[in-house]
Amino acid sequence: MTTPAFPKGTILGYPRIGRRRELKKAVEAFWAGSIDEAELERRAAELRAATRERLAGLGRGDSAIPESFSYYDQVLDAALAVGAVPERFEAPADGEIDLATAFRIARGEGEVAPLEMTKWFDSNYHYLVPEIGPETSFRVACRRIVREFVEARDAGFLTRPVIVGPVTFLLLAKAADGTPEGFTPLDRLADLVPVYAELLAELAAAGAEWVQLDEPALVSESIDIDRARTLQAIGAAYDALGAAEDRPAIFVAAPYASLGDALPALAATPVEAIGLDLVRGTLPEGLDPATEAALAAKTLVAGVIDGHNIWRGDLAAAFAQLDAVGRLTGEVAVSTSTSLLHVPHDVDDETELDERLRSWLAFADQKVAQVATLARGLVEGEAAVAAELAAATASLADRAAAPGVRVPEVRERIAALTPADAARIDYAARVAAQASLGLPELPTTTIGSFPQTADIRRARARLLRGELDEAGYTALMREEIERVIRLQEELGLDVLVHGEPERNDMVQYFAEQLDGFAVTQHGWVQSYGSRCTRPSILWGDVSRPEPMTVAWSGFAQSLTDKPVKGMLTGPVTILAWSFVRDDQPLADTAKQVALALRDEVADLQAAGIRVIQVDEPALRELLPLKRADQPAYLDWSVDAFRLATAGAGPDTQVHTHLCYSEFGQVIDAIRALDADVTSIEAARSRMEVVDDISASGFDHGIGPGVYDIHSPRVPSVEEVRGLLERAAGGVPRERLWVNPDCGLKTRGYEETVASLEHIVEAARQVRAGLVAAAD
Numbered sequence: 089m090t091t092p093a094f095p096k097g098t099i100l101g102y103p104r105i106g107r108r109r110e111l112k113k114a115v116e117a118f119w120a121g122s123i124d125e126a127e128l129e130r131r132a133a134e135l136r137a138a139t140r141e142r143l144a145g146l147g148r149g150d151s152a153i154p155e156s157f158s159y160y161d162q163v164l165d166a167a168l169a170v171g172a173v174p175e176r177f178e179a180p181a182d183g184e185i186d187l188a189t190a191f192r193i194a195r196g197e198g199e200v201a202p203l204e205m206t207k208w209f210d211s212n213y214h215y216l217v218p219e220i221g222p223e224t225s226f227r228v229a230c231r232r233i234v235r236e237f238v239e240a241r242d243a244g245f246l247t248r249p250v251i252v253g254p255v256t257f258l259l260l261a262k263a264a265d266g267t268p269e270g271f272t273p274l275d276r277l278a279d280l281v282p283v284y285a286e287l288l289a290e291l292a293a294a295g296a297e298w299v300q301l302d303e304p305a306l307v308s309e310s311i312d313i314d315r316a317r318t319l320q321a322i323g324a325a326y327d328a329l330g331a332a333e334d335r336p337a338i339f340v341a342a343p344y345a346s347l348g349d350a351l352p353a354l355a356a357t358p359v360e361a362i363g364l365d366l367v368r369g370t371l372p373e374g375l376d377p378a379t380e381a382a383l384a385a386k387t388l389v390a391g392v393i394d395g396h397n398i399w400r401g402d403l404a405a406a407f408a409q410l411d412a413v414g415r416l417t418g419e420v421a422v423s424t425s426t427s428l429l430h431v432p433h434d435v436d437d438e439t440e441l442d443e444r445l446r447s448w449l450a451f452a453d454q455k456v457a458q459v460a461t462l463a464r465g466l467v468e469g470e471a472a473v474a475a476e477l478a479a480a481t482a483s484l485a486d487r488a489a490a491p492g493v494r495v496p497e498v499r500e501r502i503a504a505l506t507p508a509d510a511a512r513i514d515y516a517a518r519v520a521a522q523a524s525l526g527l528p529e530l531p532t533t534t535i536g537s538f539p540q541t542a543d544i545r546r547a548r549a550r551l552l553r554g555e556l557d558e559a560g561y562t563a564l565m566r567e568e569i570e571r572v573i574r575l576q577e578e579l580g581l582d583v584l585v586h587g588e589p590e591r592n593d594m595v596q597y598f599a600e601q602l603d604g605f606a607v608t609q610h611g612w613v614q615s616y617g618s619r620c621t622r623p624s625i626l627w628g629d630v631s632r633p634e635p636m637t638v639a640w641s642g643f644a645q646s647l648t649d650k651p652v653k654g655m656l657t658g659p660v661t662i663l664a665w666s667f668v669r670d671d672q673p674l675a676d677t678a679k680q681v682a683l684a685l686r687d688e689v690a691d692l693q694a695a696g697i698r699v700i701q702v703d704e705p706a707l708r709e710l711l712p713l714k715r716a717d718q719p720a721y722l723d724w725s726v727d728a729f730r731l732a733t734a735g736a737g738p739d740t741q742v743h744t745h746l747c748y749s750e751f752g753q754v755i756d757a758i759r760a761l762d763a764d765v766t767s768i769e770a771a772r773s774r775m776e777v778v779d780d781i782s783a784s785g786f787d788h789g790i791g792p793g794v795y796d797i798h799s800p801r802v803p804s805v806e807e808v809r810g811l812l813e814r815a816a817g818g819v820p821r822e823r824l825w826v827n828p829d830c831g832l833k834t835r836g837y838e839e840t841v842a843s844l845e846h847i848v849e850a851a852r853q854v855r856a857g858l859v860a861a862a863d
């Protein structure tokens with residue numbers, strides 16, 4: 089086959105949620121039954137058409153535009169495409185899997201649990217974890233990728249279909265329940281690859297010239313336990329796919345870090361183009377002659393524009409990187425380092441942002457323009473784009489000199505810190521001091537948020553529009569807090585929360601009150617499914633002008649004799665879920681945020697709050713993908729948490745919360761946080777995590793979640809009791825807490841109340857059982 093030319097400039101993917109979250113609204117309307125499937129499809133097609141028109145500047149007829157739409161998640165899409173659907177979802181054995189089934193797999197229904205969901209590399213995006221067993225049958229079961237290519241073709245665009253590649257698909261999958269010991273999903277590669285080949289043949293028949301197979305798992309040393317096997321899988325998969333006559337040219341993209349030794353493995357296969365992340369990763373060095381020769385015959389797609397952050401960046405340096413890639417091959421193309429899924433659509437929508445700050449930023453549309461500029465430079469020479477490169481350089485200089493970027497008082501406070509500022513007295517003494525809280529065995533609590541009802545969000549929207557004044561808003565939120573406190577008292581929970589109604593988001597809420605941050609109006613980014621966040625922009629030195637949560641927590645505590653947890657978001661999570669300045673190490677920025685939180689902890693304590701939870705759900709997310717970088721990260725992230733919390737006295741109980749269930753690599757760090765109580769996600773993975781915890785010697789309080797809050801499903805008393813009994817098998821009862829996996833903000837009241845009733849009842853039964861067993 090003759091290889092078609094790869095476009096000079098491209099992106100790895102574009103945000104799919106819509107400039108005003110049109111997809112979210114359409115999908116949620118479909119779920120609510122207020123629009124039918126045809127209307128959902130129509131709205132989604134409209135969005136895809138708008139995206140192609142917006143990207144037309146990259147090129148209409150040369151595969152430059154990726155076809156990267158998804159209704160819910162790209163890993164789910166790959167599972168549907170190859171028919172890898174667990175039996176419990178009762179997907180048809182032949183014919184296409186319909187949208188309703190797809191959503192059932194994503195969200196669960198009744199007693200049918202959805203696929204597990206977990207973080208996508210080091211981002212705040214979550215994917216659904218495929219379940220693969222020895223018996224999983226593979227077939228082309230969903231041709232949406234082909235239909236969308238045809239839809240684009242008929243509209244005059246030759247686009248580049250995108251799908252998660254077979255090696256990453258299997259590496260991200262988990263072994264289905266009940267599979268024999270020693271089985272791993274990668275064992276099924278030889279059965280899976282022919283289905284990919286069939287899809288590629290269908291795409292070629294439809295006229296696709298290039299296809300993009302995303303293989304980010306190749307860059308991660310966390311996912312990949314047996315590297316030699318992965319390298320062999322790369323060879324097997326891409327030799328087989330490459331051998332087919334009837335296929336589009338293959339572009340393998342490997343975002344999020346360097347490919348390392350996967351590059352030679354990939355180079356040795358017939359794939360025609362390889363994408364390198366040159367923002368998080370580095371240019372390959374020390375390649376062997378065979379790899380050099382192989383790469384020289386391929387297109388290298390240089391990811392030099394940051395797909396993960398929103399700074400305008402150093403365009404001249406990016407152009408220089410293209411030059412360096414040009415020494416490896418004559419065929420260089422420019423691209424984003426990752427899909428633009430992680431950034432909002434358009435800076436120009438942010439009319440309320442400070443103009444100077446705005447000039448330093450590039451969202452998806454600006455990054456597309458930057459790619460087009462560099463591609464023009466590749467074709468016409470640097471002189472043709474000199475003005476654009478110079479403008480970006482000038483913008484960087486302006487940013488470095490702007491007021492607020494470096495604040496002497498903040499820096500002096502950091503410089504004066506000593507190790508003692510990050511240490512509390514020992515745990516045993518704290519346990520004794522905290523006995524005065526009077527908590528029962530297996531204390532029940534929740535993670536913080538209660539359902540964010542439409543009324544709550546409407547009140548905040550009215551406040552923003554000026555239709556409700558500050559006093560009116562405060563009164564409504566106080567009513568809500570009182571309702572939530574009374575409800576928890578009726579339910580019989582032991583440690584209460586105020587419910588977080590006043591928070592639009594657990595990070596943005598703090599960013600809005602801290603100096604050094606800016607927030608956007610429309611900067612929505614998909615987090616999972618239809619859920620989005622608006623990451624704040626951390627652009628300058630951070631400090632806390634005044635208390636942020638004390639009035640709300642103090643009010644909640646005044647309503648009850650039971651302890652109410654103060655609720656803060658930890659420094660690492662604030663960084664992870666914001667767009668963070670890239671002009672200094674994250675560790676330095678983390679310290680600034682930690683000090684602001686430390687002041688808040690002191691104020692909460694002074695206001696009589698006895699239990700303070702500092703959430704760090706993103707601790708695992710920021711863990712570097714390369715092992716060599718992990719120890720330094722774990723050091724500074726643990727330090728930041730300790731700096732934020734170590735001002736608490738011994739009788740203040742410090743909690744933390746982490747909502748993910750892969751603890752292997754961070755378990756020591758979690759222990760080092762030295763929180764008195766740690767709540768973690770465990771229900772969705774059916775308490776698997778408890779084994780890791782008990783094996784690690786974790787010896788502080790622990791609350792493995794017993795209620796999967798990602799699904800509307802209500803767990804029965806028996807189910808919760810089963811989970812608790814499993815937990816009690818691995819954790820001494822005096823250290824075991826009872827709580828959901830995470831906050832309840834996405835849930836409705838009906839299922840929340842029912843689930844909490846079951847949790848409290850199950851805890852009572854297990855307590856009684858433990859007492860009986862002890863007698």
Ligand SMILES: CN1c2c(nc(N)[nH]c2=O)NC[C@@H]1CNc1ccc(C(=O)N[C@@H](CCC(=O)N[C@@H](CCC(=O)N[C@@H](CCC(=O)O)C(=O)O)C(=O)O)C(=O)O)cc1
Pocket residue numbers: 212540542545546548549550591592593594595596615616618619620621622665705833834
């Ligand atoms: C715990 N998680 C979080 C992550 N990252 C964060 N930054 N925050 C998190 O909480 N990462 C990991 C997980 C991911 N989980 C979630 C869970 C839930 C959501 C979510 O519900 N997102 C909401 C948006 C939340 C928000 O910002 N609300 C604002 C604005 C509300 C809004 O849309 N208003 C309407 C008007 C409403 C009206 O008039 O009635 C509008 O602006 O049009 C608020 O409450 O004020 C979502 O809708 O997707 C995200 C991640």
Ligand SMILES: N[C@@H](CCS)C(=O)O
Pocket residue numbers: 535536537594655703705745747830831832833
């Ligand atoms: N306190 C937060 C933690 C979410 S990770 C909540 O309950 O929503």
Ligand SMILES: [Zn+2]
Pocket residue numbers: 535705745746747829830831
């Ligand atoms: Zn959580």
